Amino acid sequence: xxxxxxxxxxxxxxxxxxxxxxxxxxxxxxxxxxxxxxxxxxxxxxxxxxxxxxxxxxxxxxxxxxxxxxxxxxxxxxxxxxxxxxxxxxxxxxxxxxxxxxxxxxxxxxxxxx
Amino acid sequence: xxxxxxxxxxxxxxxxxxxxxxxxxxxxxxxxxxxxxxxxxxxxxxxxxxxxxxxxxxxxxxxxxxxxxxxxxxxxxxxxxxxxxxxxxxxxxxxxxxxxxxxxxxxxx
Numbered sequence: 046x047x048x049x050x051x052x053x054x055x056x057x058x059x060x061x062x063x064x065x066x067x068x069x070x071x072x073x074x075x076x077x078x079x080x081x082x083x084x085x086x087x088x089x090x091x092x093x094x095x096x097x098x099x100x101x102x103x104x105x106x107x108x109x110x111x112x113x114x115x116x117x118x119x120x121x122x123x124x125x126x127x128x129x130x131x132x133x134x135x136x137x138x139x140x141x142x143x144x145x146x147x148x149x150x151x152x153x154x155x156x157x158x159x
Numbered sequence: 160x161x162x163x164x165x166x167x168x169x170x171x172x173x174x175x176x177x178x179x180x181x182x183x184x185x186x187x188x189x190x191x192x193x194x195x196x197x198x199x200x201x202x203x204x205x206x207x208x209x210x211x212x213x214x215x216x217x218x219x220x221x222x223x224x225x226x227x228x229x230x231x232x233x234x235x236x237x238x239x240x241x242x243x244x245x246x247x248x249x250x251x252x253x254x255x256x257x258x259x260x261x262x263x264x265x266x267x268x
Contacts, residue, residue, distance in 0.1 A: 049202075076254060087163075087245050087258030088203070101255050135203065139254060147193075148256060150203040 047072045049138050049151035057157045058126050066121040066154045068136030076100070077119040078148060079111060080135040088135055094119055095141050123156075131158045161186040163248050165259035172236045173267045180231040180262050182220075182246030190248045192222055192229040193256070197243040206231075206244070216240070241266045 050069045058064050070077050076095045080088035090103035094113035108124040117138070123130055133155050137148035162185045172178050184190060194206040207215045209222040209229060220231045229246060246259040 078254065078256070080256075080258075085168075085260070087165075087247075087260045088256070090255045090257065093254060103255065137203075137256075141254070147205045147208070148254070152202050 049136060049149050051134075051136050051151040051154050053154060054152070055155045055157075057159065059159055060126055060128060062126050063122065063124045064126060064156060066123075066134050066136075066156070068119045068121070068138075068151060070117045070119070070136075070138030071149045074138035074140050074149070075117050076139045076141045077113055077117065078137045078139070079119070079121045080137065081105070081130075082133040082135055082153070084132070091121070126158045128158050131156060161190065161248055161250065161257050163246050163257055163259035165244075165246055165262050167262045168260070169263050169265070171265045171267055174238055175235050178231075178233040178236045178240065178264065180244050180246075180264065182229045182231065182259060184227050184229065184246075184248050186227075186248060186250065188250055189224075190250050192220070193247045193249065194218070194220055194229075194231050195245045195247055195258070197245070199242070203245070236266045238266045238268055240264060 052067045078093040079091040082088045091105050092102040093100045097113045110122045113119045133153045135153045136151045139148045164183045192209045196206040197203045218233045245261045247256045
């Protein structure tokens, strides 16, 4: 069983730039959720993808967008980066189920915006 | 709006002593509650969920709807329990997790 992987591990960008983060879900999982974790805070839900469609979104502006591919991997894109976007970005995969709740997290991508 | 509150950022407990990590939530419906844990240099992982009512690594958590709490307890702390603990909430039919700010538990040998 392959766990959730994320790339890159670390990234430094300049304010105003765009960034793409990638996530491969755990084998057998069809749902991917993205979270932003600022320093000293718990993860905050950005959005979720199921069957290549957005399936719920948190309180994040439209410049945060995503994709899910037929193999269930996913991308998080952030346009017009701001200093406050500096955070750890976590991807989590799960098997879509009404009685579920267990999400398997990747190691995260540390984004620094200067 | 749903919210999860973990009042303690840091908690230090002696080995062998009881542990209680507090979690309170605000939500109008019937939520599902979870505890996630992150050990040093490891990724975030599920510790336990209230619907399964099981004990994992000696930890238990009881959902108290009257007090809107889901405190995590263990009768005898072990050194390997040192980690960051997050309480999380999900409402039925939606897989969005709302996390608290976390409590860093340190077990003193």
